Amino acid sequence: MLIWDILRRKQVVLTPEEWVRQHVVHYLIDHLGYPKSLLSLERGHAYNQRQKRTDLCAFDAAGKPLLLVECKRPSVPITAAVAHQAATYNLTIGAPLLLLTNGLEHYCWRVNFATRTNERLAAIPSYADAVRA
Numbered sequence: 196m197l198i199w200d201i202l203r204r205k206q207v208v209l210t211p212e213e214w215v216r217q218h219v220v221h222y223l224i225d226h227l228g229y230p231k232s233l234l235s236l237e238r239g240h241a242y243n244q245r246q247k248r249t250d251l252c253a254f255d256a257a258g259k260p261l262l263l264v265e266c267k268r269p270s271v272p273i274t275a276a277v278a279h280q281a282a283t284y285n286l287t288i289g290a291p292l293l294l295l296t297n298g299l300e301h302y303c304w305r306v307n308f309a310t311r312t313n314e315r316l317a318a319i320p321s322y323a324d325a326v327r328a
Contacts, residue, residue: 202236211268215298216250219264228322229253229262249284255326260290262325267297278302282313292316292325 197206198217201224207213216236223229233254251264265281267273273295285293285306293313295302303320304313305328320328 200236201231202234211270212250212266215266215268215296218298219251219266219294219296223253223262223319223322227319230322233261249288252288252290253322253325260288262292262294262319263288263290264294264296267295269298271297273297273300273302282306291328292320294319 196209198209198213199205200207200217202220209217220234220236223234224231233256235252235254236250249263250266252260253262253264255261263281263285265277265284267277271277277295281293281295289308291306291308293304293306301319303316303318305316306313
């Protein structure tokens, strides 16, 4: 089965992880005001001399990473290992917000790179709130 991806502007295979990714994209755009033009799916980045891909990244108006999203299929629980993987990727990306989701559970943190601490948030910030912080 295929689904239309509004960011990549093409049909993509609807895997369980893609189902989660597409729902997050639409939620960020339709409910939290993230501009579609500032979202990027499966963007490549280098980590430990290896090429990795982020599931989704939102940027601010200056093009700096704002929110890094790691999506898992609904059958994959969000564990400490999943959080560690996303946090490790974020060391090279530098997004101040990190979201982990499997479509059923969602965890969002504000990352302070200076103090090397994370603050768990009760909800995903709107775009307006995210750029103000």
